[in-house]
Amino acid sequence: MKFGVFFELSVPRPFSPEGERTVIENALEQVRVADELGFETVWAVEHHFLEEYSHCSAPELFLTAAAMQTQRIRVGHGAVVCVPEMNHPIRIAERAAFLDILSGGRLELGTARSSTWTELGGFGANPDDTKKDWDEYVRAIPRMWLEERTSWDGNCFSMPERAVLPKPLQRPHPPMWVTVTSPGTELDAAERGLGALGVAAAGFAEQERRVREYRRRIQICEPVGAVVNDRVATLNYLYCHPDLDQAAATGFRFFGTFSQLNAHLLFTREAYPTSAYQSLANLAPPPPKKTLDPSLAARLPEGVCIGDPERVAEACRRWEEVGIDQINFLLNASETVPQDEVLASLRLFAREVMPRFADDPGARAVPAPGTAVAR
Amino acid sequence: MLIGLRDPQTLASRVARMPTLDTAALVLDGVETLQLLCEIESAKTSLLLPPSLHPTLPGIVNWQVQHFPTSPWGPFRLAQTRIECRSGLRPRVFLLRAVCDQRDAALALAERWGFAVDDGSVTLDRGYDRIEARAAIDGRGILRLELRDPETLRPDDVQYVANLNLAETPRGLRLVQVDADFRVERAERGRPRVLSFDAASWGEPDVVPLQPVSASFTVGSVTLPSLRFLCRPEVSAFEGTEKV
Numbered sequence: 001m002k003f004g005v006f007f008e009l010s011v012p013r014p015f016s017p018e019g020e021r022t023v024i025e026n027a028l029e030q031v032r033v034a035d036e037l038g039f040e041t042v043w044a045v046e047h048h049f050l051e052e053y054s055h056c057s058a059p060e061l062f063l064t065a066a067a068m069q070t071q072r073i074r075v076g077h078g079a080v081v082c083v084p085e086m087n088h089p090i091r092i093a094e095r096a097a098f099l100d101i102l103s104g105g106r107l108e109l110g111t112a113r114s115s116t117w118t119e120l121g122g123f124g125a126n127p128d129d130t131k132k133d134w135d136e137y138v139r140a141i142p143r144m145w146l147e148e149r150t151s152w153d154g155n156c157f158s159m160p161e162r163a164v165l166p167k168p169l170q171r172p173h174p175p176m177w178v179t180v181t182s183p184g185t186e187l188d189a190a191e192r193g194l195g196a197l198g199v200a201a202a203g204f205a206e207q208e209r210r211v212r213e214y215r216r217r218i219q220i221c222e223p224v225g226a227v228v229n230d231r232v233a234t235l236n237y238l239y240c241h242p243d244l245d246q247a248a249a250t251g252f253r254f255f256g257t258f259s260q261l262n263a264h265l266l267f268t269r270e271a272y273p274t275s276a277y278q279s280l281a282n283l284a285p286p287p288p289k290k291t292l293d294p295s296l297a298a299r300l301p302e303g304v305c306i307g308d309p310e311r312v313a314e315a316c317r318r319w320e321e322v323g324i325d326q327i328n329f330l331l332n333a334s335e336t337v338p339q340d341e342v343l344a345s346l347r348l349f350a351r352e353v354m355p356r357f358a359d360d361p362g363a364r365a366v367p368a369p370g371t372a373v374a375r
Numbered sequence: 376m377l378i379g380l381r382d383p384q385t386l387a388s389r390v391a392r393m394p395t396l397d398t399a400a401l402v403l404d405g406v407e408t409l410q411l412l413c414e415i416e417s418a419k420t421s422l423l424l425p426p427s428l429h430p431t432l433p434g435i436v437n438w439q440v441q442h443f444p445t446s447p448w449g450p451f452r453l454a455q456t457r458i459e460c461r462s463g464l465r466p467r468v469f470l471l472r473a474v475c476d477q478r479d480a481a482l483a484l485a486e487r488w489g490f491a492v493d494d495g496s497v498t499l500d501r502g503y504d505r506i507e508a509r510a511a512i513d514g515r516g517i518l519r520l521e522l523r524d525p526e527t528l529r530p531d532d533v534q535y536v537a538n539l540n541l542a543e544t545p546r547g548l549r550l551v552q553v554d555a556d557f558r559v560e561r562a563e564r565g566r567p568r569v570l571s572f573d574a575a576s577w578g579e580p581d582v583v584p585l586q587p588v589s590a591s592f593t594v595g596s597v598t599l600p601s602l603r604f605l606c607r608p609e610v611s612a613f614e615g616t617e618k619v
Contacts, residue, residue: 051377052376052377117588118433121414121586121588257376259464260376260463260464263465264376264377264429265431265432266432266433270459271435271459271588271589273532273533273534273562273564273591274564275529
């Protein structure tokens with residue numbers, strides 16, 4: 001089991017340049033600490049116009065800064081929106097390769113299609129087309145990296161023969177992922193040989209079913225690139241504190257804020273009737289458990305990594321049993337948790353929980369990034 | 376976090392009066408529903424909503440015009456102007472005002488489900504190239520919408536969100552949740568056009584349509600529900616939600 005940190009860069013109101021700078025600098029400090037503590041990956045989303053919820057509109061810049069300030073942690077561009085109105089595929093291939101070089105071969109490239117009307121409508125994108133656009137992008141981008149010169153004649157873009165430069169440092173190319181929110185997208189990932197970057201909360205049973213199906217399908221995949229990334233990651237919330245009740249109090253405040261901000265987004269399905277978005281595809285956490293026990297700790301949702309080290313370790317163990325390869329943690333929401341507490345939580349987790357999940361030589365072999373089975 | 380800033384008491388004079396909350400569900404068949412969503416100015420959306428509700432980003436006005444061919448009061452048509460919002464974590468629409476072309480139906484909608492309804496004329500005309508809806512009060516047009524170039528959708532592609540109707544109830548001023556159940560048999564979608572909208576006649580002159588988002592048309596049964604939840608409009612839904 002690997003662990004990562006995941007950033008939305010949510011900013012509390014009232015907005016100011018100083019407030020946004022504080023959020024970004026706090027996040028970069030968290031990345032530096034995560035790097036020192038042995039976390040595997042730092043992920044940064046791409047979102048636009050999502051006031052408060054996410055001001056992470058230029059993740060490639062955030063990740064470049066992160067890469068320049070760290071030594072080992074991998075940088076997850078997760079996920080770049082593969083919609084022509086937002087990002088041209090050539091620019092994605094160029095920027096990703098550049099970031100791979102600058103980071104010394106530490107890039108993971110996530111792909112997505114956006115799930116909110118706020119974003120798609122803001123760029124004038126047609127929600128009916130985003131799945132088809134994404135499919136074309138994930139096939140074109142590896143070719144731009146692998147071929148000296150590439151041409152493309154597609155539906156959402158075409159290009160005459162050109163050299164897309166630079167080429168990434170990792171060989172044959174950086175691992176690719178797709179964000180999985182809607183049920184069924186994990187199969188899209190598997191069929192294309194892409195990692196499943198879970199960003200929606202699901203209970204153990206549902207996640208286990210999805211992982212099982214993903215593992216089955218990826219055995220017979222037609223990879224879009226030269227490497228199969230067969231890893232499954234999930235998103236979670238981390239607040240680890242020696243005192244369970246205090247952890248629960250802070251944790252509820254943190255993910256309660258996040259889930260409210262998330263719920264206030266205008267999801268595509270609500271605004272625009274279409275077959276292309278079958279679920280709200282949101283990132284809301286599971287609801288609190290219903291229990292007669294009046295303590296907050298008893299109401300913590302299943303699988304959420306909030307609590308004392310024992311509770312957090314138990315949640316991680318369950319995710320491992322389900323078949324998850326990596327848990328990526330949100331660490332804060334709208335600066336609800338003071339920075340020193342976020343860093344203390346990270347350190348406590350690294351000291352008390354991470355060692356219990358150190359590599360087991362007998363575990364299922366996960367291909368090292370960039371060295372996976374070439375097909 | 377954005378929340379509604381409107382003092383509910385400033386709306387109290389124009390809300391429906393409900394003598395009881397003991398409302399039986401009512402199934403209405405063959406209902407035609409045109410729904411059109413349009414972006415409005417986000418900065419003004421908070422000013423339309425009471426403090427228990429949160430605006431969406433961007434702000435959205437949601438018009439729904441329906442033809443009920445049969446009902447206990449005979450056929451009637453209903454036009455609603457609503458604002459997309461959130462109650463706690465739930466998507467909802469907050470009713471600004473409605474117009475109904477049948478007085479008995481209007482009275483029942485007000486007394487049993489808390490709709491603030493004016494008497495007026497409402498039309499919903501379906502053609503092959505467009506579906507057009509109009510509403511008027513005293514012969515003066517206050518709404519004209521179009522769905523152009525309809526194309527077929529799957530019935531479950533159209534999503535409807537529950538109403539929150541501010542009403543004077545036996546428990547005082549409350550948001551009344553009306554989560555109508557739509558069983559869609561046919562669904563279409565087309566280009567949305569807002570041909571005219573007299574916001575002042577709907578009680579909120581600051582609702583200025585900016586960017587049409589979508590238009591859908593469905594045919595199916597609609598169940599107006601028995602009431603399950605109320606919410607005090609002046610406090611958050613987490614604090615103010617009450618079971619009926």
